[in-house]
Amino acid sequence: MRVLEDDMFPSTPGKLPVLRRHLVQVLRRLLGRAALGAPDPRVRCSLALRKRGDGVVGIDNFNSYYDPSLKKARRSLLASHGVFVIEGDINDGRLLAKLFDVVPFTHVLHLAAQAGVRYAMENPASYVHSNIAGLVTLLEACKDADPQPAIVWASSSSVYGLNDKVPFTESDRTDQPASLYAATKKAGEEITHTYNHIYGLSITGLRFFTVYGPWGRPDMAYFSFTRNILQGKPITVYSGKNRVDLARDFTYIDDIVKGCLGSLDTAGKSTGTGGKKRGPAPYRIFNLGNTSPVTVPNLVSILEKHLRVKAKKNVVEMPGNGDVPFTHANISLARQQLGYKPTTNLDVGLKKFVKWYLSYYGYTRGSKNL
Numbered sequence: 001m002r003v004l005e006d007d008m009f010p011s012t013p014g015k016l017p018v019l020r021r022h023l024v025q026v027l028r029r030l031l032g033r034a035a036l037g038a039p040d041p042r043v044r045c046s047l048a049l050r051k052r053g054d055g056v057v058g059i060d061n062f063n064s065y066y067d068p069s070l071k072k073a074r075r076s077l078l079a080s081h082g083v084f085v086i087e088g089d090i091n092d093g094r095l096l097a098k099l100f101d102v103v104p105f106t107h108v109l110h111l112a113a114q115a116g117v118r119y120a121m122e123n124p125a126s127y128v129h130s131n132i133a134g135l136v137t138l139l140e141a142c143k144d145a146d147p148q149p150a151i152v153w154a155s156s157s158s159v160y161g162l163n164d165k166v167p168f169t170e171s172d173r174t175d176q177p178a179s180l181y182a183a184t185k186k187a188g189e190e191i192t193h194t195y196n197h198i199y200g201l202s203i204t205g206l207r208f209f210t211v212y213g214p215w216g217r218p219d220m221a222y223f224s225f226t227r228n229i230l231q232g233k234p235i236t237v238y239s240g241k242n243r244v245d246l247a248r249d250f251t252y253i254d255d256i257v258k259g260c261l262g263s264l265d266t267a268g269k270s271t272g273t274g275g276k277k278r279g280p281a282p283y284r285i286f287n288l289g290n291t292s293p294v295t296v297p298n299l300v301s302i303l304e305k306h307l308r309v310k311a312k313k314n315v316v317e318m319p320g321n322g323d324v325p326f327t328h329a330n331i332s333l334a335r336q337q338l339g340y341k342p343t344t345n346l347d348v349g350l351k352k353f354v355k356w357y358l359s360y361y362g363y364t365r366g367s368k369n370l
């Protein structure tokens with residue numbers, strides 16, 4: 001669905017005025033209060049915002065990092081709830097400028113990125129394209145917009161890198177990234193700080209900790225393990241040095257959504273106009289984790305229980321591929337300032353994921369395929 005084609009937004013007044021007026025009317029009707037984001041924090045945040053009456057427009061380039069049909073299915077789900085997702089790249093400054101020209105966005109929830117820690121060794125340029133160049137293009141559009149929106153965006157727990165002080169606290173050092181992905185997210189934190197400092201953009205960076213759940217990302221361990229286990233294929237379980245288990249502070253999508261909405265609601269206004277700062281604006285960074293790390297072998301056991309299938313495991317020592325041995329969030333700051341309180345443990349969250357997975361991919365319990 002290409003709802004908003006580039007040429008539907010003439011910069012010359014008078015060109016296609018009727019279409020433009022019509023679009024403005026449609027979008028204004030839909031957008032009481034708008035958030036520009038991509039769809040799975042994206043899908044869930046968009047739906048939660050729509051449910052409470054906010055208007056939402058998304059943008060996604062539907063790249064093929066993983067199966068684009070899943071991305072398109074999310075878009076259909078969103079469309080059925082009145083959320084438009086424009087097919088476009090955040091590096092397209094003209095498209096963004098025209099969008100901001102038509103819609104007075106109050107907030108931007110920026111979740112588009114090249115995600116994945118290990119893929120950065122295969123395709124480093126994609127991280128620079130989306131997480132650095134794309135971020136700057138988006139910030140330029142926000143800085144020039146009138147009104148300037150408040151920005152909430154996804155950083156990553158990976159910025160803690162080789163930090164071994166647990167739990168990870170926002171003030172801990174983040175200058176030892178273990179992957180290019182982490183380095184681009186850390187760069188994003190510095191870049192957004194600059195736009196806050198010079199142009200008065202209100203910025204909130206959220207360090208998500210290994211997010212999982214329905215409609216999630218097929219490249220992530222919980223998702224690819226599920227696929228392989230159901231297909232009878234082996235899974236590779238990484239371990240640390242001397243076979244120490246790796247652990248993650250796995251965080252359920254609905255908890256992340258609550259943190260995102262809490263951030264949007266407390267963001268505070270941007271203070272610039274005409275590309276000039278008129279006063280100080282908030283710059284905030286929060287951990288959004290679950291605060292109870294689980295080892296990867298435990299993740300596998302929980303999946304086996306809900307799938308009712310035994311995994312074929314190959315345990316190999318973690319290759320030097322950008323992984324870190326463990327993550328663990330201190331969420332005191334988010335609790336105090338956003339009212340963030342995760343409530344879903346990994347067992348409950350994976351049960352919901354497995355239910356969605358079986359239904360989405362057409363498995364029926366008791367039949368030949370399961």
Ligand SMILES: NC(=O)c1ccc[n+]([C@@H]2O[C@H](COP(=O)([O-])OP(=O)(O)OC[C@H]3O[C@@H](n4cnc5c(N)ncnc54)[C@H](O)[C@@H]3O)[C@@H](O)[C@H]2O)c1
Pocket residue numbers: 038039040041042059060061062063071088089090091110111112113114115116129130134154155156157207208209210211212216217
């Ligand atoms: N899932 C996690 O565990 C996790 C943890 C920490 C941070 N994050 C961050 O949260 C955000 C959402 O992550 P996700 O897991 O839903 O990933 P995802 O890959 O499912 O979502 C990112 C979306 O952005 C789109 N995109 C990428 N580059 C783009 C570009 N240049 N222009 C337009 N669209 C583009 C992709 O097509 C994709 O649909 C990302 O910023 C990610 O780095 C995720």
Ligand SMILES: O=C(O)[C@H]1O[C@H](OP(=O)(O)OP(=O)(O)OC[C@H]2O[C@@H](n3ccc(=O)[nH]c3=O)[C@H](O)[C@@H]2O)[C@H](O)[C@@H](O)[C@@H]1O
Pocket residue numbers: 115116117155156157158159208209210211219220221222236237238239246247248296323
């Ligand atoms: O929290 C974050 O910031 C990061 O969380 C996840 O990264 P990661 O924790 O590596 O998530 P997975 O790829 O799902 O891996 C989870 C665990 O399983 C392990 N794993 C992964 C893949 C595999 O085949 N085998 C395996 O044992 C990893 O080493 C890791 O310990 C996301 O993929 C990143 O985009 C995100 O930024």
